[in-house]
Amino acid sequence: xxxxxxxxxxxxxxxxxxxxxxxxxxxxxxxxxxxxxxxxxxxxxxxxxxxxxxxxxxxxxxxxxxxxxxxxxxxxxxxxxxxxxxxxxxxxxxxxxxxxxxxxxxxxxxxxxxxxxxxxxxxxxxxxxxxxxxxxxxxxxxxxxxxxxxxxxxxxxxxxxxxxxxxxxxxxxxxxxxxxxxxxxxxxxxxxxx
Amino acid sequence: xxxxxxxxxxxxxxxxxxxxxxxxxxxxxxxxxxxxxxxxxxxxxxxxxxxxxxxxxxxxxxxxxxxxxxxxxxxxxxxxxxxxxxxxxxxxxxxxxxxxxxxxxxxxxxxxxxxxxxxxxxxxxxxxxxxxxxxxxxxxxxxxxxxxxxxxxxxxxxxxxxxxxxxxxxxxxxxxxxxxxxxxxxxxxxxxxx
DNA sequence: GTCTATAAGGGGATAGAC
DNA sequence: GTCTATCCCCTTATAGAC
Numbered sequence: 273x274x275x276x277x278x279x280x281x282x283x284x285x286x287x288x289x290x291x292x293x294x295x296x297x298x299x300x301x302x303x304x305x306x307x308x309x310x311x312x313x314x315x316x317x318x319x320x321x322x323x324x325x326x327x328x329x330x331x332x333x334x335x336x337x338x339x340x341x342x343x344x345x346x347x348x349x350x351x352x353x354x355x356x357x358x359x360x361x362x363x364x365x366x367x368x369x370x371x372x373x374x375x376x377x378x379x380x381x382x383x384x385x386x387x388x389x390x391x392x393x394x395x396x397x398x399x400x401x402x403x404x405x406x407x408x409x410x411x412x413x414x415x416x417x418x419x420x421x422x423x424x425x426x427x428x429x430x431x432x433x434x435x436x437x438x439x440x441x442x443x444x445x446x447x448x449x450x451x452x453x454x455x456x457x458x459x460x461x462x463x464x465x466x
Numbered sequence: 467x468x469x470x471x472x473x474x475x476x477x478x479x480x481x482x483x484x485x486x487x488x489x490x491x492x493x494x495x496x497x498x499x500x501x502x503x504x505x506x507x508x509x510x511x512x513x514x515x516x517x518x519x520x521x522x523x524x525x526x527x528x529x530x531x532x533x534x535x536x537x538x539x540x541x542x543x544x545x546x547x548x549x550x551x552x553x554x555x556x557x558x559x560x561x562x563x564x565x566x567x568x569x570x571x572x573x574x575x576x577x578x579x580x581x582x583x584x585x586x587x588x589x590x591x592x593x594x595x596x597x598x599x600x601x602x603x604x605x606x607x608x609x610x611x612x613x614x615x616x617x618x619x620x621x622x623x624x625x626x627x628x629x630x631x632x633x634x635x636x637x638x639x640x641x642x643x644x645x646x647x648x649x650x651x652x653x654x655x656x657x658x659x660x
Numbered sequence: 661g662t663c664t665a666t667a668a669g670g671g672g673a674t675a676g677a678c
Numbered sequence: 679g680t681c682t683a684t685c686c687c688c689t690t691a692t693a694g695a696c
Contacts, residue, residue, distance in 0.1 A: 297579055299493045302673060313679050314675085324674065375581060383632035384578045385491055387569065397632075405636050425643040428636075433627030438577035438591075442599050442622075449619040453651070460650070472662080496687060507664040508689085518688065 282320045285310045290331050294378055298328055299385055325392065328382075332396045335378045339400075354414040355458050358427055361408070362454045365434050366447030376437020404431075415458075418465035426457050476514045479504050484525050488572055492522055493579050519586065522576075526590045529572045533594075548608040549652050552621055555602070556648045559628050560641030570631020609652075612659035620651050 288310040292301045303324055307317055321327035343364060350360035368374060375381070379397035386394050405428055412424035434450045443449070482504040486495045497518055501511055515521040537558060544554035562568060569575070573591035580588050599622055606618035628644045637643070 296581060297493075299491075299579070303675085304673080315677095315679085318675070322675090376578065380630060380632045381578050384570065384575050385493070387490060387632075401633055402636060405633070422639075422643065425637050425639055426647055428633075429624065429627040429640055429643055429647065431627070432630035432633055432640075433623040433625070436574060436626035436630060438574045438581075439595055439599070439622075439626055442596060443619050445616075445619055446623055446626075449616065449623055453620055453623065453647075456651075456654070457647070497689080498687080505664095508666090509691095510663060512689070513663095516689095 281312070281316065285312060285317055285320060286327075286330055286334055289327055290334055293328070293331050294375060294381075295373065297385060298331075298382060303327075328393045329396065332379070332382065332393050332400075336396070336400050354411045355462065358408070358411050358458060359451065359454055361411075362427070362430065362434070362451050363447075365431055366451055369434050369440055370444070370447050374437065374440060376440070377435040380435060381437065415462065416466060417461040419461075423457070423461050427454055430454055430457075475506075475510065479506065479511055479514060480521070480524055480528060483521055484528060487522070487525050488569060488575075489567065491579060492525075492576060497521075522587045523590065526573070526576065526587050526594075530590070530594050548605045549656065552602070552605050552652060553645065553648055555605075556621070556624065556628070556645050557641075559625055560645055563628050563634055564638070564641050568631060568634055570634070571629040574629060575631065609656065610660060611655040613655070617651070617655050621648055624648055624651075 285306070289301075289306045292306060292309060303317065306327075307314055310317065317327075321330060343361065346360045346364040347357050350356045379400055382397050383394055388394060405424075408427050408431070409421070409424045412420040412427065415423065417423055430450050430453055434446060440446060479500070483495075483500045486500060486503060497508075497511065500521075501508055504511065511521075515524060537555065540554045540558040541551050544550045573594055576591050577588055582588060599618075602621050602625070603615070603618045606614040606621065609617065611617055624644050624647055628640060634640060
């Protein structure tokens with residue numbers, strides 16, 4: 273029943289596409305380049321992904337799944353305290369931003385390339401970002417501070433700054449800076465309204 | 467000599483192109499769309515801008531000139547104190563980020579679309595960002611604080627966060643948040659090492 | 661002379677067929 | 679895997695209107 277010919281083929285193609293899309297941009301990468309880099313035939317790729325739009329959607333979903341796993345693990349390791357969890361979140365992003373091939377947040381980058389509100393993959397990206405933002409709100413809401421919403425906005429602003437891919441090469445200490453700034457911000461907010 | 471037939475034509479075309487490039491992305495906007503929106507013939511556009519690359523370069527340079535003027539004015543109004551000037555810088559960006567059509571920093575957006583290090587317009591964008599960063603460093607360096615470089619990094623991180631265009635719709639108070647965070651950060655640094 | 665309108669060339673893109 | 683169809687894009691060239 274429509275068995276997969278070579279198990280993992282779809283995954284391999286998607287991995288190649290992901291690497292290219294992220295490194296060079298979605299619009300800049302053609303299907304032919306992906307086929308060439310994957311070393312497969314055209315039929316194979318179009319068999320798994322009937323159009324570029326579906327391949328791009330899979331690209332978004334793969335990143336989403338990856339991020340969810342990594343974040344969940346980081347949060348679990350941080351324990352139950354909301355402040356610790358917020359710091360762990362920023363530390364996780366800081367670790368990503370320090371990677372050599374880091375080029376910003378794939379969701380934000382995609383939306384920069386495709387701002388159209390009706391774009392299917394763009395909707396996926398916006399949904400993921402809204403959910404991430406909601407998670408920050410939720411954590412801040414569990415803290416005994418005077419203005420949880422304002423605190424969440426500050427953390428989100430710092431995350432946005434960390435995720436700026438194009439200027440990361442200009443300050444390689446952005447990760448530590450962001451973590452320290454979040455720690456201080458949390459500390460002040462907790463100290464002022466205990 | 468070589469006088470322009472209709473004065474202001476070049477400017478008008480460039481304004482139309484700028485609006486489209488910024489709103490939809492450079493790769494997404496074709497020359498034909500610009501021609502259609504400008505209501506001119508193809509020859510006229512290609513007479514003023516022999517290629518799309520040159521039009522895009524002019525787009526970058528126009529934004530650069532605009533930013534330099536606006537920032538210079540904001541800094542002049544802020545006076546001589548480096549801390550006031552840093553706050554004014556962030557306030558200026560916050561005002562931009564609050565505009566209805568704000569869609570992030572055009573230089574960062576362009577580099578997201580065209581990461582190629584050899585791209586001519588990309589080099590322009592990187593140079594502008596480096597100079598902006600250097601201006602922040604210079605201002606922080608004139609402050610009596612223990613770690614001016616670290617302070618500059620924090621301010622730059624906040625600016626990067628403010629300039630994230632795709633998530634600005636998710637928190638419309640980002641401007642005030644950024645200004646308040648910078649004020650606090652400056653205040654703490656000055657108080658700790660006077 | 662200045663500009664618009666239109667056609668056409670060259671290249672590369674997605675996608676389908678064999 | 680190669681080959682083809684179709685389309686869009688950048689760019690140039692030609693022809694026509696004010």
